[in-house]
Amino acid sequence: MGKTDDTKLIERCISGDRQAFEALLAEYEKPVYNAAYRMLNSPDDARDVTQTVFLKVFENFGQYDPSRRFFSWIYRITLNESINWLGKANRLEPLTFEAADEGNGPEQELESARVSASVQAALMTLKTDYRTVVILKHFLGCSYLEISETLELPEKTVKSRLYTARQQLKDKLTKMG
Amino acid sequence: MAIEQKFTDLINADLDGEISDAEKAELQQFLNENAAGRALHDELSSLCGTLDGVEQEDPPPYLRHIIMNSVPKTQATSESPGFLKVLFATPALKYAMTFAAGVFLTLSIVNSSQISDQALDNVTGLVGTVAEPVNAAIADSVVLREVDIAGTVSLRSTGSLLILDFDLVSADQIEIQAEYTDSTIWFNGFAQLASKGTTVAAEAGRVRLGMDEGKRRYAVYLQNESDRNTTVSLSFLADGEVVHQANLKYSPID
Numbered sequence: 001m002g003k004t005d006d007t008k009l010i011e012r013c014i015s016g017d018r019q020a021f022e023a024l025l026a027e028y029e030k031p032v033y034n035a036a037y038r039m040l041n042s043p044d045d046a047r048d049v050t051q052t053v054f055l056k057v058f059e060n061f062g063q064y065d066p067s068r069r070f071f072s073w074i075y076r077i078t079l080n081e082s083i084n085w086l087g088k089a090n091r092l093e094p095l096t097f098e099a100a101d102e103g104n105g106p107e108q109e110l111e112s113a114r115v116s117a118s119v120q121a122a123l124m125t126l127k128t129d130y131r132t133v134v135i136l137k138h139f140l141g142c143s144y145l146e147i148s149e150t151l152e153l154p155e156k157t158v159k160s161r162l163y164t165a166r167q168q169l170k171d172k173l174t175k176m177g
Numbered sequence: 178m179a180i181e182q183k184f185t186d187l188i189n190a191d192l193d194g195e196i197s198d199a200e201k202a203e204l205q206q207f208l209n210e211n212a213a214g215r216a217l218h219d220e221l222s223s224l225c226g227t228l229d230g231v232e233q234e235d236p237p238p239y240l241r242h243i244i245m246n247s248v249p250k251t252q253a254t255s256e257s258p259g260f261l262k263v264l265f266a267t268p269a270l271k272y273a274m275t276f277a278a279g280v281f282l283t284l285s286i287v288n289s290s291q292i293s294d295q296a297l298d299n300v301t302g303l304v305g306t307v308a309e310p311v312n313a314a315i316a317d318s319v320v321l322r323e324v325d326i327a328g329t330v331s332l333r334s335t336g337s338l339l340i341l342d343f344d345l346v347s348a349d350q351i352e353i354q355a356e357y358t359d360s361t362i363w364f365n366g367f368a369q370l371a372s373k374g375t376t377v378a379a380e381a382g383r384v385r386l387g388m389d390e391g392k393r394r395y396a397v398y399l400q401n402e403s404d405r406n407t408t409v410s411l412s413f414l415a416d417g418e419v420v421h422q423a424n425l426k427y428s429p430i431d
Contacts, residue, residue: 021248025241033236047237048324051244055322058248116231137193138228144195163189170224 006070014061025054028071031140032078038135039082041124045089049081056081072150075140079132079151086128122172130165137162180214188218192225242346242392246328249320313340319423325415326351332409332425337402338365339427341409343395345388351420353386354412355397362407366398404429 006027012020032053037046056077064073123131136142136150147162148155187204190196196204208214313333321327328345339362341355364379374389384397401407406428413421 018245018248022241022245025244029236029241029244030233033240034233037234043234043237044324046234047240050236050240051247051322051327054244055247112232115227119228119231134228138225139231139233144193159186159189162193163186166189166221166224169228170220173224173227 007066010061010064010066010070013058021058024057024070028074029054031071032074034139035075035078035135036082038120038123038139039079039128039131040085041120045085049078049085053078053081068149069146071140072146075136075142075150076152079135083128083132118173118176119169122169122176125172126165126168130161130168133158133161134165134169180211180217184211184214185217188214188221191218192221237348239346239348239390239392243327243348246344246346246392247320247322313338316427317425319411319425321345321413321421321423323413323421325349325420326413330411330423330425332427334401334427337400337404339399339401339407339409341384341395341397341399341425343386343393343397345394346392347388347390347415349390349415351388352414353388354410354414355384355386356410356412357382357399357407359401359405359407361401361403361405363400364397365400368396368398369394401427 006024009020009024013024029050033046033050036049036053037043040046040049053074057074064070123134126134132151133147136147142150144155144158144162147153147158151158153161184204184207187196187200187207191201191204208218313335316332316334316339318329318331320329326345326347328343330345331342333340333342343353345351360382363381364384367377367379367384369375374387375393375395376385376387378385384399386395386397388395399409406426408427409425411421411423411425412419
């Protein structure tokens with residue numbers, strides 16, 4: 001959905017149109033849920049964070065800056081909520097590689113599920129700063145500029161974090177086999 | 178041999194499609210001459226392919242309903258008619274109803290199939306009982322944002338009737354208990370959007386609803402003949418555990 005479409009929907013939301021909010025929800029429910037899931041490594045926590053994110057969006061439409069893209073606003077809320085969630089659960093520190101949840105083991109998983117579990121396990125070993133850029137780049141399809149807008153960081157920092165994160169992921173996945 | 182940071186950055190930028198023509202040419206020349214660079218390019222390319230290929234997880238199917246029922250109701254301009262308006266406009270088609278005046282002090286349990294069977298016979302009586310239900314004012318309301326259940330419960334009043342208006346979505350089976358201590362108030366009826374698996378039990382001072390997973394809309398009618406101050410205590414239970422409690426208060430307008 002383009003920026004113009006989002007802006008129109010948001011204008012309708014502000015005027016109290018629930019159908020417009022439902023349209024935004026339909027558009028962003030899945031990416032928000034997936035971002036939360038990849039941050040938290042828990043479907044239940046991702047569900048709760050997704051609910052919280054949309055309630056915050058609904059209650060704070062007045063604070064939305066229409067000169068910015070809506071997705072960067074909602075993704076930022078999602079990542080912040082996820083980090084808050086990790087903080088509450090005392091899980092801000094990355095997991096050790098051995099402690100990461102790898103599911104039921106590769107033999108029992110379909111290939112795609114195995115890959116997904118391996119990636120998730122490796123992802124959880126990254127510091128949250130690195131995890132966020134990987135999620136925005138590879139799971140939400142954002143460009144450097146869009147990541148920069150979402151995280152309110154210079155592009156140079158985004159690149160640096162992304163490249164470092166990739167190197168760490170590569171090493172973890174190689175070690176994992 | 179270590180790869181110069183500049184070329185590591187160019188490799189990453191290339192994989193992200195964020196490289197200029199000049200940078201691309203410089204990178205290509207480097208890769209042509211450097212086996213370690215080519216190996217890193219291949220490894221990172223494989224990694225990016227893996228990351229980009231991970232399938233998206235589907236959110237739970239009920240999540241959207243829970244969220245929509247959690248957000249506060251506003252003055253929507255294009256929203257469908259309100260529950261009560263629809264309820265009394267086309268009851269025979271859309272609603273199954275039970276009218277249970279006189280069940281106070283006795284235990285009355287019905288299930289959804291019984292409600293459906295009795296529906297059309299009793300609608301007229303109920304409509305006749307309720308005066309101007311569309312204009313029923315909201316005396317109090319509560320918003321639920323629990324993991325197991327979300328939505329809104331409003332306490333409305335019209336004449337001597339109090340109407341508990343439940344607009345809920347649950348992720349699992351939920352039991353709802355509405356308790357009122359004033360013995361002059363009695364259960365006077367129940368209505369629901371057509372649905373299955375609902376149970377209703379009314380006894381002195383308490384009404385219990387059993388709802389299945391999904392989106393539900395119920396109205397419970399209480400007769401408040403003396404138009405007295407009262408509080409309805411709500412409890413929501415999942416697997417026998419209380420997951421949410423709330424009080425709804427009604428005060429007559431002087």
